[in-house]
Structure formats: structure tokens, C-alpha cells
Amino acid sequence: MAERLTDEQVDSLIAILRKDVPIDTKVQYVTAVKSAIKQHNVPESCVAPLFDALRAASSSQHSALVNAGFTALNHLITRLSRQEPRYLVKEAKHTLSLIVEKMGDQKDKVRALAMQAMGTMYIHVPVDAERFVRNNAMVGKNPRAKEAEDADGMVRDAAKSTVIDLFRDAPNAAKSDLKKQLKNFKVRPAIEQAIVKELAPTGGVKRELESRPESALSSRPNFSASVSSMASERPITPMPETKPDPVEPSYVNTQRELDDIFKDMFQWFEGRETEQNWLKREESVTKLRRLNAGNASSDFPDAFVAGCRSLLDGILKAVNSLRTSLSKEACNLVQDLANTFGPGIDPMVELLMQSFVKLCAATKKIASQQANATVDTIIGRTTYNNRIMQHVWGACQDKNVQPRSYAAGWLKTLIRKEAYHKNHIEHSGGLDLIEKGIKKGLNDANPGVREKMRSTYWTFATVWPTRAEVPIKLGVITSVYNIYHSSEARYTNPAGDNVIPRCIASLKQNAPSSPPKPSVTAASPRPVVPTEEDNTVMPESATPTTPKPLKVYEDPFTAEEAQQPTPNDSIVDRPVLEDKPVNETTANLSRAPAEPNASPIAPSSPEKARQNSRLLDSGIVRVKAQTLDVHGFRKLQSLIRGDGTGSSKSSPAPPPFTDDKFDALLVGLFAYLESPLDGLSPEKVQDVKAQVLATIKLLLKKHQDRFQPHIARGLEALLAARARYQARTHIVSGLELLADELVAIGDAAEILATMTRSLEKLGLDGDGTAINGNNNNNSSQCRSLSMGLHILRQLIELHGGAAAAADSTTTAFVPTDTEVAGLTALCARCLESAESAVRMDAVQLCVALHARLGEARFWDAMRDVREDPKSLITYYVVKRQRERGEGPVA
Incomplete structure (x- = not known):
């Protein structure tokens, strides 16, 4: 244990520091004094000379003496802060200048000691500490010592953090003034935004939009727009959404x-x-x-x-x-x-x-x-008044088509919004304007306006059912009849049971009858012809006659699947803009939960299963022949998913293929994936390969247990396919993801043996020499090498100790000495490649091996590698350990 400091010991220290003696002797004296300071109080008579001696040692040109002297000075400041702080006040003037100087030292340890000493001094001499920091550190040229807007990145981060900490609990007025000062001093926008965002008020949380309760109108399934019965059968393209972009x-x-x-x-x-x-x-x-x-x-x-x-x-x-x-x-x-x-x-x-x-x-x-x-948002969110209805009515009469078309949607929004507050519209004359607007739209010369207004009419009919027949009384006969005609087959609304019969009866009363024909005298008798056309509405059968089945024998992978024949409608003259029952399925689905007696969905028929089996056989044949196109692959994927089996969710169909069919299909897909397909254009080749890859992934998702015998073959196919694409090609990421999934479920020893053997072949030129910087001219082999090294790295990481620790049922894979020798030899050859991607993947594999094998075993296996690659590997090993917070691997 060190003895208490004496005046003789301090005088000896000052004398030694002034003499020309070896540095080790000076360091020993300083270390002895530091031990005494740490264990005993400092006598009052020794304080001033001891400060002078340690300041002199800290200002030396020798780093060892500086380190010992400044460490002892830090301990002296800490000791006096507990023993007698008034001594620090006396020595602050000369000591603070030294501390500020050391805050800009190149060594992290010295800077840390300086900041600790400055913190201790600030507690007891705050005014002097602030003055030295402001006048010396902040205006100095050393970026490590100041905390202001500067070109140095460390300075900017420190300044930003300091300002945020200072103003975090400041009043709002101070924060507002800070924003002005940041602009006045032209602080970088990125730093300004970061500071303002951190100091954002916590109390002002953005309030949620006040959403109205969902009405019965909006809870009903969305019906399609009316479809014209003439011209094209293409459905109407909906208008794109125009939601505000988030800010x-x-x-x-x-x-x-x-x-x-x-x-x-x-x-x-x-x-x-x-x-x-x-x-x-x-x-x-x-x-x-x-x-x-x-x-x-x-x-x-x-x-x-x-x-x-x-x-x-x-x-x-x-x-x-x-x-x-x-x-x-x-x-x-x-x-x-x-x-x-x-x-x-x-x-x-x-x-x-x-x-x-x-x-x-x-x-x-x-x-x-x-x-x-x-306009739709304003109508839906603000308070209704008659002026809004006047603007909508004005749009219905506009000479341009667009406002008239948009007005139908505005009317629908307005009707739905005021469905439970009808008095607002009825007592202000708005209801009459709505009726006039609907009449105007249904009689519009533009078909698109009429189509949209028909949908508005049905919304209007659900809210004001007694007024739904007004357009008929006003003379809009043909168009409204089309609405009623199609609605009986496709649409049921709460008021429809009463509205539709009354409207049809009104239609019959207002329908013009043909005038009676004059009688003509003739010699021969003629059959009696009725003088008036019979307009009696006869109910049609709800169940149409079932058509006879028609078998069409064609290749299912070269043409689209034929649609089911539909029953013939009665031969009538259909108006141009008649509505079609395109929403019949939607209406039935919306009523399904309310019908307890509904019959369950029938399971798939044997005929459908046989058809799917024939489709699958045809697909396998075409995959083996490498003639299946993109559309054929999509049909094959639907079979694999079970979409084409015709089964319901409650009774899913069995897989459509046996083990033999699965093996044949998977082997054919791997061969298709690695084939160059020289007969197709490069664009089509990539599309086909993408579909092949998607099919393999789907098989892996659906039948992972069947993949085990084919994993090695699949990885070889991925290596061959990777050779044909640059690293930035989109399909490369898909190849790597599939490889990672295969590695995760495969046997580690088998994969390692297969990949090492394949990469050893790729790592040699035709004459048997290793690929190096002098003869590396085969870029495709380099791409395959890069892919293989990536697979091996994933193998080491996924089957290593971390994976075994995460899954108690998994045993960590430990390579044997023979496998390690093969891996290190492969890495040594790839580290000499002229292709940077190959070298980088080799380094990453070495880092994974180091983490798996340990320090001694890894470097013993890499003893034949040159020093330059070893230095690069060491750098990335240390970087990985720092990022993951790991210590050195034993």
C-alpha cells in the first residue's frame, strides 16, 4: 500500500521532471505519486507544487509521460473535490487551460479524461469552466474540442445533441426563438429539421378525423356501374383515386x-x-x-x-x-x-x-x-346548406361533360350524408333540386353521365322511396324502365319491395298505346289480328334451362380456358343503355349470412379432378421440353395452389400430383432454370425464368417436405442460372432468396460437399490453373463463384451455433478438418480473383468461418494465405465483432 505524500516526495518529483533522466524513471515517480493520491488525502503544503509538477508532466513531448501525468492530475482534481474544493478554485486558472487543450487530443482516452476533469471543475468553478469552454474551446480550430456548426461530422452531431438536450425542457417561447436563430445563423437544413423535430411539442398530437357512423347505405356491398349492352363488353375503367399525398x-x-x-x-x-x-x-x-x-x-x-x-x-x-x-x-x-x-x-x-x-x-x-x-370532400365534411345544392344543380346544367358527370357523385355523397337528417334537404327546397338533377342526368345526351346518374337514382330511391317514381311522372320513361328491368334481377334494397311494383304500375299507366288499325274490306276472310299490343308483364322462371355440356378438346396451355356457356335470354329488343345483372353475385354474397337454409357449396367433381390431372401432365411434358410459356406457367401455378380444383375452403382438394409427378416436375423446372434458352429473345428469357423461379418457390411453400432429395440439384441449377445475369438484374435477388430458403431446410454436410465440389470446378480455367488476377477472363464463372460463396456463407451462419441456440432441436453444424481445408483452399483462390465481387464474398465467407471455428482453428487453417488478404479479413472480423457487441472468439 502506498504511503502518504510528503513534501520531500513532491520536491523529488519536481527535481526529476526537470533533470535529463530516462523517461521510464520519470513515469515511475509520477505513478508512485498517483498511487498516493488515490489512497490518501493530499497535505495542504503539497497541493500547489503538486499541481505544477503534474501540469509539467502533462505538457511533456513524450506520450508515456503525458499519459501518466494527466491521469495523475485527473485523480488529484477528483481527490481535492472531495477533500477541499477551495484548492481547485485557486488552481483553476492554470489547470483549465491545460484541460481545454487536452479536450482536442487525438487519443480517445486523453479526451475522455479531459472531459471528466472538466466536469469535475465545472461543479466547483462553473463560471471559469464556462468561460474557458466558450472563449478557448469553441473558437479553437480543433474540431474535437468545440460544439458548433462546423464542416466536421463529429462537430455537427455533438452540436445537434447538445442543443436538443438544452432546449428539451425549455418553454415554448425559447423554442420559437431557437428556430429563428437557426435560420439567422444559416444552420444546415438537415440539422435544423432534426432539431425542430426532436423539440416538437408532445402535447399537440394530431387528432383523428371525426368519422361519421357507417350508414346502411355504405355498409352494403359496392355495386358496379351500369354496363352498356351495346358496343364493347369491356368493364368501365374506374377513375383513379385522388387521395392527398401525405406530408x-x-x-x-x-x-x-x-x-x-x-x-x-x-x-x-x-x-x-x-x-x-x-x-x-x-x-x-x-x-x-x-x-x-x-x-x-x-x-x-x-x-x-x-x-x-x-x-x-x-x-x-x-x-x-x-x-x-x-x-x-x-x-x-x-x-x-x-x-x-x-x-x-x-x-x-x-x-x-x-x-x-x-x-x-x-x-x-x-x-x-x-x-x-x-368538392366531394367539402360536401361530405361540411354543414349542408341550400347554396351547396345550388352549386350542384348548376353543375348538372353545365355545358361541359365533366361537371355533369361529377355531379352524379356529389349528389350521391350528399344523399348518403343527409340520409338520417332528411329535414335539412326537404325544408330548404333541396329535394326538388335533387329530383331535377337526377332527371337532367338520366336524360343527358352523354352515355357516361346517364350511367353514373342511374347509380345515384338508386341511392335516392333508398332514402326517399315515395319519391322514386317522380322521374317517370316527369316523362323520363325509357331510361328508368331500364333501371327497373335490370334491378329485379340484380338488386334488392330496403324500400325496393314497395318502390318497384308501384313504379312499374305507373310505367304501365303512362306507357303510350298504339292507335287502333282501320278496318279494310276484303273478299276473302282473314284471321283476326289484335288491334292493341299486349304489354302484360309475365314472370319469368328464376331457374334457367341447363345447357347441354360441350366438350372441347384443345391444348390447355396454349389457349385461354373456355368460359361456361350462359343460358339464352328471351329474344327481345334491348335498349342501348340497359343495365346488366353484373352485381347478382355480390348481392347474393351480401345476403349469404342471413340465409340459414342456403345449400352448401358442392365439392369438386371427379371430372374436374381428372381434367386437372390431364392439365398437370401436359404442363410437366412442356416443362421437360422447355416449351412452356409465361401464360402456361401461370396456369400451372394455379393448379399447384389448388385454384383450378373447383373445391371450396371447407373441403380442399387433395394435391393434384403424386411423388413421381412432383419429382419429374421439380427436376424439369431446375433444368429449365439453368438452360440458356437460346431460341428466345433476352427479354422473353428473363420473363420465362422469373415464372420458373416463381413456380419453384410455390412448390417449396406448398410441399416443403418433398424438397429434401432435390436441394443439392437445385443449388447447382441456381449457380448455373446466376452465371447469365449481372448483379443488378432483378432476378438475381430472387435466385439468392430461393438459395437461402433451400440452405435453411437442407442437410448442411451434403450442401457443403456439393457446393465445394462445384465451386472447385468453377475456380479453374480450362488448362487446370486457378483463377487469379492474370487469367480471370470468364465473367460468368465469376458470377457463379460469387453466388456459391454466398450460399456457403449462409450455410455456415444458418447452421451455426446461433441457429442451434435458437432451436433446441437443431444440432450446430461443425465442419470437419477435411471440409475446413476445402473451404479455406477455395477462399484462398477466390481472394486472388480480379473480380471485386468474388473477393468480397470470399472475405465474408472467411468472417463467417472465423465466427464458427474460433480464432486459433481459423487462422491455423488460413496459414498459407498472403498477408494482405489476412489484414482485410482481420478488419472485417473486428468490424463484425463491434457491430454485434461480441468479444474475441476463442
Whole structure:
């Protein structure tokens, strides 16, 4: 145990440090003093000379003496902080300058000691410590010692973390001032955004949109639009969704800050749009969307709505801009406001509806669709008033087709929204306008408008069933008759049982009858011809006559599967825009749970099973012949999934093939995968190979237990297929994923033997020499080598100790000495390759082997490798250990 410090010992230390003696002697004296400081209090008479001696040692040119001296000085500061802090006050002036200097030292250990000493000094002399840090460290040229905006990455991270910690619990006014200072000092935008995001207020959570309860109308299955019975049978293409793009939320801390943001925006919306201000307008609109997504709409809703209302003229200028990005962003802003505040934007609805209904007639399709979505959102989220209905009625009479077509959707939204508050519409004259709008749409000259308005009519009929026959009384006979005619077969609504018979009866009463024919005198008698056409409605049979089966013998993989014949309808003259029962299946599905007596789905028939078996045999033959195309592979995949078996979920069909068929199909697929397919164009080859790969993955998913005998063959096929594609080709990732799955379920010893043997062949040129930097001209072999090394690395990692620890039933795979010798020899040859990808994969395999074998066994096996590759391997081994927090492997 060290003795207590004495004045003679301190004087001896000062004398030794001043003499020209060996450095080891000086270090021994300093170490002895450090031991005494750690174990005993320091006498008062020794404090001042001891500080001088240790400061001199810490300023030496020899690193060993500096390390010992500065460590002892740190212990002395710690000892005096507990023993008598007033000594630190006396020595702070000379000691703090040394500590600040050491904060910029190149060694991490010295910098850590300096920061610890500075922390101790700050506790007792805070004013002096802050002054030295601010005046010396912060203005110095050493990036390791300062904490400000600087080009050095460490400085930026330290500055960002410090500012965040300082202002995390600061008041909102201070955070707002910080944002201004960051802009004034032109701090990098990335750092500014990170700081602002971390200091975002936690209380202002974005409130959820107020969703109305789901009505009976919206809970019903979605019915398709009416389909024209003439022209093409192609279904109507739905309009693309126009949901607002999500934005990154922005947060404000005070209402004054929010007001300043609005104040800064006004200048960009003044006057006409120019090349100088349109980008600022777009940025301002995006800023408003970000504020709405942040806490402005929840913490300061009144101020935010008032600011948007004062900026409404500028927002409408942006909406009507000819620049698509600006107009789209402004439309998204209005949609966000309507979704967030709902009735809160009622004072702005009149001006918004005027602008957006007008914009719906724009020739630019994107602007028109955005305006339609915005009007629909406004109608669905804000309070109903008669002015909204007037705008919709005006759109129904517009000379352009687009507003008239959109008006049908707006009417439907309005009817569904007010379904439980009908008085609002009935007492303000809105119901008459809805009827007039529907009549206008059903009589429109454009077929698309009529189709959409028919769907609106049925929504109207479910809410006001007694008014559903109004269009007939007003003279809209032909079009409405088509609706009723198709509805009896496809649609049932809550009021339909009463509405449809009354409407049909009204139709019969209003239908014009043919005039009586004049009688003609003739010599010969003629049969009596009825003078009036019989319009009696006769009920048709609900069950059509079953057609006779028709067998068509054709190759199932060269043509699309024939559709089932449909029963013949009665021969009648069908109107041009008659609705077809395309939603009959949907309606039946919606009523299925309510029908307890419904018959179960019939299981698959033997005929269907035999047909699937023939299809599978035909597919296997074509796979073996390598003539199956992309569509054939998709049909084969549907058979493997069981989609073509005709079975239900409750009684799934058995697999359509036996073990022999499975083996034949899988072997054929592997051969197909590695074949070059020279007879096809490169684009078609890649498409076919992608389908082959998808089929193999599907077989692996459905029948993993049958794959075990074919894993080695499959990996060889993957090596051959990988040789034909560059690393950035999309199919390469699929090959690697399939290889990883095969390795995970395969036998480790068998895979290792197969892959090592295959890669040894790939690792040699035609004359038997190893591939190296001088004769490596075969890029395809290098790609296969890279793939094989990747497989071996996955094998070592997946079947190693970590996998065995995760699964108690799995035994860790330990390579034998012979296998290790083969692997290390392969790695040694690949480390000399001129292809960088091969060298990198070899290094990764060596790292995995090191983790599996241990330090001694691995380096003993790699003793014949040159020093340069060994250094590279060592670097990646240490990097892996640091990333995973592992210690050195024994």
C-alpha cells in the first residue's frame, strides 16, 4: 500500500521532471505519486507544487509521460473535490487551460479524461469552466474540442445533441426563438429539421378525423356501374383515386410563431403569378399542409383557421394556377382542411365551391379530377346548406361533360350524408333540386353521365322511396324502365319491395298505346289480328334451362380456358343503355349470412379432378421440353395452389400430383432454370425464368417436405442460372432468396460437399490453373463463384451455433478438418480473383468461418494465405465483432 505524500516526495518529483533522466524513471515517480493520491488525502503544503509538477508532466513531448501525468492530475482534481474544493478554485486558472487543450487530443482516452476533469471543475468553478469552454474551446480550430456548426461530422452531431438536450425542457417561447436563430445563423437544413423535430411539442398530437357512423347505405356491398349492352363488353375503367399525398408534420410552439408564419406568406400571394413567386407559393401551401398535419390544428385551431381564411384569396389563386404541381398541392390543402375541421370551414365553403366547380370543367384532366375530389370532400365534411345544392344543380346544367358527370357523385355523397337528417334537404327546397338533377342526368345526351346518374337514382330511391317514381311522372320513361328491368334481377334494397311494383304500375299507366288499325274490306276472310299490343308483364322462371355440356378438346396451355356457356335470354329488343345483372353475385354474397337454409357449396367433381390431372401432365411434358410459356406457367401455378380444383375452403382438394409427378416436375423446372434458352429473345428469357423461379418457390411453400432429395440439384441449377445475369438484374435477388430458403431446410454436410465440389470446378480455367488476377477472363464463372460463396456463407451462419441456440432441436453444424481445408483452399483462390465481387464474398465467407471455428482453428487453417488478404479479413472480423457487441472468439 502506498504511503502518504510528503513534501520531500513532491520536491523529488519536481527535481526529476526537470533533470535529463530516462523517461521510464520519470513515469515511475509520477505513478508512485498517483498511487498516493488515490489512497490518501493530499497535505495542504503539497497541493500547489503538486499541481505544477503534474501540469509539467502533462505538457511533456513524450506520450508515456503525458499519459501518466494527466491521469495523475485527473485523480488529484477528483481527490481535492472531495477533500477541499477551495484548492481547485485557486488552481483553476492554470489547470483549465491545460484541460481545454487536452479536450482536442487525438487519443480517445486523453479526451475522455479531459472531459471528466472538466466536469469535475465545472461543479466547483462553473463560471471559469464556462468561460474557458466558450472563449478557448469553441473558437479553437480543433474540431474535437468545440460544439458548433462546423464542416466536421463529429462537430455537427455533438452540436445537434447538445442543443436538443438544452432546449428539451425549455418553454415554448425559447423554442420559437431557437428556430429563428437557426435560420439567422444559416444552420444546415438537415440539422435544423432534426432539431425542430426532436423539440416538437408532445402535447399537440394530431387528432383523428371525426368519422361519421357507417350508414346502411355504405355498409352494403359496392355495386358496379351500369354496363352498356351495346358496343364493347369491356368493364368501365374506374377513375383513379385522388387521395392527398401525405406530408411530414410541422410543429409550432406558440400562437405568435404561427401568426408570423402566416404573415410571411402574404407577400408571395400578392399580385399575379410569376416565375419568381410560384415556387414560393407552392412552398407556402405545403407548409400549411404540414402545419395541419402537425399540432397547429389541435393546439391552435382558431388561429389556424383564421389564418387560412385570411389567406383564402391566395389559396384560390394557387388552385387556379396553370402549374399542375401548385394546383394539386392547393387542392390537397383544401381537402386536408375539410377533413380536419369539417364544419369549421363553413364560412369559406361558398368561395371554395365557386372555384372548384368551375375548375371541374378544366381541360387538364389532373386538375379536373383534383377539383372533383375536393368538392366531394367539402360536401361530405361540411354543414349542408341550400347554396351547396345550388352549386350542384348548376353543375348538372353545365355545358361541359365533366361537371355533369361529377355531379352524379356529389349528389350521391350528399344523399348518403343527409340520409338520417332528411329535414335539412326537404325544408330548404333541396329535394326538388335533387329530383331535377337526377332527371337532367338520366336524360343527358352523354352515355357516361346517364350511367353514373342511374347509380345515384338508386341511392335516392333508398332514402326517399315515395319519391322514386317522380322521374317517370316527369316523362323520363325509357331510361328508368331500364333501371327497373335490370334491378329485379340484380338488386334488392330496403324500400325496393314497395318502390318497384308501384313504379312499374305507373310505367304501365303512362306507357303510350298504339292507335287502333282501320278496318279494310276484303273478299276473302282473314284471321283476326289484335288491334292493341299486349304489354302484360309475365314472370319469368328464376331457374334457367341447363345447357347441354360441350366438350372441347384443345391444348390447355396454349389457349385461354373456355368460359361456361350462359343460358339464352328471351329474344327481345334491348335498349342501348340497359343495365346488366353484373352485381347478382355480390348481392347474393351480401345476403349469404342471413340465409340459414342456403345449400352448401358442392365439392369438386371427379371430372374436374381428372381434367386437372390431364392439365398437370401436359404442363410437366412442356416443362421437360422447355416449351412452356409465361401464360402456361401461370396456369400451372394455379393448379399447384389448388385454384383450378373447383373445391371450396371447407373441403380442399387433395394435391393434384403424386411423388413421381412432383419429382419429374421439380427436376424439369431446375433444368429449365439453368438452360440458356437460346431460341428466345433476352427479354422473353428473363420473363420465362422469373415464372420458373416463381413456380419453384410455390412448390417449396406448398410441399416443403418433398424438397429434401432435390436441394443439392437445385443449388447447382441456381449457380448455373446466376452465371447469365449481372448483379443488378432483378432476378438475381430472387435466385439468392430461393438459395437461402433451400440452405435453411437442407442437410448442411451434403450442401457443403456439393457446393465445394462445384465451386472447385468453377475456380479453374480450362488448362487446370486457378483463377487469379492474370487469367480471370470468364465473367460468368465469376458470377457463379460469387453466388456459391454466398450460399456457403449462409450455410455456415444458418447452421451455426446461433441457429442451434435458437432451436433446441437443431444440432450446430461443425465442419470437419477435411471440409475446413476445402473451404479455406477455395477462399484462398477466390481472394486472388480480379473480380471485386468474388473477393468480397470470399472475405465474408472467411468472417463467417472465423465466427464458427474460433480464432486459433481459423487462422491455423488460413496459414498459407498472403498477408494482405489476412489484414482485410482481420478488419472485417473486428468490424463484425463491434457491430454485434461480441468479444474475441476463442
